[in-house]
Amino acid sequence: MFVTAAYAQQSTTTEGAEAHDAAAAGEVHTETGVAHEGEAGSGVFPPFDSTHFASQLLWLAITFGLFYLLMSKVIIPRIGGILETRHDRIAQDLDEASRLKGEADAAIASYEQELATAKAKGHQIADGAREAAKSKAVADRNAVEADLSKKIAAAEDRIADIKTKALADVGAIAEETATAVVKQLIGGTVTKAEIVAAVKASAGN
Amino acid sequence: MSNxxxxxxxxxxxxxxxxGGIDFSFTNASLFMVATVGAAAGFLYLTTSQxxxxxxxxxxxxxxxxEFIASMLREGAGSxxxxxxxxxxxxFMFILTANLLGMFPYFFTITSQIIVTFALALFVIGTVLFYGFYKHGFGFLKLFVPHGVPGVLLPLVVSIEIISFLSRPISLSVRLFANMLAGHITLKVFAGFVTSLSALxxxxIGGAILPLIMTVAITGLEFLVCFLQAYVFAVLTCMYLNDAVHPGSH
Structure with missing residues (x-):
């Protein structure tokens, strides 16, 4: 009231102010009047006021009935359809995925098998090659060894031959050397028999 | 606005x-019933249109x-x-939407009208009774005779079962109605404290901070209650429907 009156005084015309004041008063009056009427008319707490029960029931029946129809005929089939479609799609995708997984597994298995076969084959080839190389090496070595021992034997024979020859020559050389040495030293000649004897004696030492 | x-x-x-001499006026309650149906159906229709x-x-x-309601019903009443x-x-959608619409300031809360919640509860119990007798005939009455009760106690137990069955529509409707009513009154009272204290x-104004915080907190609580009461109503509906589908199983 105070605020309205103050606001009204700021108004330009006094008539307007009066009108405002009157309106404000009327408003307050009607409001309290309504409240009074509400309490006096029914005399009960508003939610228990039975005067509107019939209208509430009717409108609830109309609106809820309409809502029920909308739900059961439109909304629920639609959402159910959406969910079912998604469910089917997911199941289909899962089937596809499991099929692809099976294929991949089969491919992996065949790959593994081929790999194992190839490995076995490779081992076999390698073993064969190794065996062949080994036997060839042994044979070669044996041949070389035989050749070498033959050559060694021949060389030893030659060495022995040369040795005997050389040893046979040693006496004659010594005799000649001794004759020449004696001739140089004493100027005389020494009989061959004496030199041979001397050489033999020194060889005997 | 009145305080x-x-x-x-x-x-x-x-x-x-x-x-016919009966008042069927289109009231603000009717308006908000229409709004509830429009909001709930419109939301469900538009969001699923793609x-x-x-x-x-x-x-x-x-x-x-x-899926929430479907699993609730499947668990409560079987396939x-x-x-x-x-x-x-x-x-569930009607009550939830009505409760949530009621949270808007100046909006009318149709679930705070005892006649509305009572009509919904009667609809549930009526469906249970109708379907129970339609499907099982008088076998539906086995609902009131639990297994393994000695003959002496049977009259007592049966009368207790019948009383508990009859009290269901009352408890179902009063629970929803009282929760919404009390919540809105509490909100209004605390918000009223804020305005009347700050006028001093x-x-x-300093003292009004406390009721303001309370108002904000209660508003949050009320949103929880809105959902919870719709959920409780739906769960109990599922349980009662279970009696109609399997009357002798408890």
């Missing part, structure tokens, strides 16, 4: 209609509500109860 906390529950005529294989956020809200799915889904000057 009377019950003013928000007053029913006002918008279009007066009278048929029928996306990969749902948008709002579409997944609709789908989640569907035989799934024929009641449209009913439970409609009840600086000290009053």
């Amino acid at each position: 009377d906390p019950t003013h928000q529950f007053l029913v006002n005529k918008i279009v007066p209609i009278e048929i 029928r996306g294989l990969i749902p948008t956020r709002l579409q997944s809200v609709s789908e989640m509500s569907y 035989g109860g799934m024929k009641f799915f449209p009913m439970v889904f409609s009840l 000057g600086a000290l009053g």
Whole structure:
């Protein structure tokens, strides 16, 4: 009231102010009047006021009935359809995925098998090659060894031959050397028999 | 606006209609029933109109509500109860939307009217009774005779069972009604404290902080209650429907 009156005084015309004041008063009056009427008319707490029960029931029946129809005929089939479609799609995708997984597994298995076969084959080839190389090496070595021992034997024979020859020559050389040495030293000649004897004696030492 | 906390529950005529001497006026309650149906159906219709294989956020809200109620009903009443799915889904969505719409300031809360919640509860119990007798005939009455009770105690137990059955529509409707009513009155009272305290000057404004915090906190709580009461109503509906589908199983 105070605020309205103050606001009204700021108004330009006094008539307007009066009108405002009157309106404000009327408003307050009607409001309290309504409240009074509400309490006096029914005399009960508003939610228990039975005067509107019939209208509430009717409108609830109309609106809820309409809502029920909308739900059961439109909304629920639609959402159910959406969910079912998604469910089917997911199941289909899962089937596809499991099929692809099976294929991949089969491919992996065949790959593994081929790999194992190839490995076995490779081992076999390698073993064969190794065996062949080994036997060839042994044979070669044996041949070389035989050749070498033959050559060694021949060389030893030659060495022995040369040795005997050389040893046979040693006496004659010594005799000649001794004759020449004696001739140089004493100027005389020494009989061959004496030199041979001397050489033999020194060889005997 | 009146400071009377019950003013928000007053029913006002918008279009007066009278048929056969009975008042069927289109009231603000009727308006908000229409709004509830429009909001709930509109949301569900528009969010699912794409029928996306990969749902948008709002579409997944609709789908989640569907699956939430479907699993609730399947757990509560078994696969035989799934024929009641449209009913439970409609009840849950209607009550939830009505409760949430009521949270808007100046909006009318139709679930705070005892006649509305009582009508919904009677609809549930009526369905249970109708389907129970239709499906099982007088075998439905086995519901009131639990297994393994000695003959001496049978009259007592049966009368207790019948009383508990009869009290179901009352408890179902009063639970929802009282929660919504009490919540809105509490909100209104605390919010009223804020305005009346802050009119007392600086000290009053300081003192108004506490009820303001309470108002904010209670608003949050009320949103929880809105969902919870719709959920409780739907769960109990599922349990009662279970009695109609399997009367002798408890």
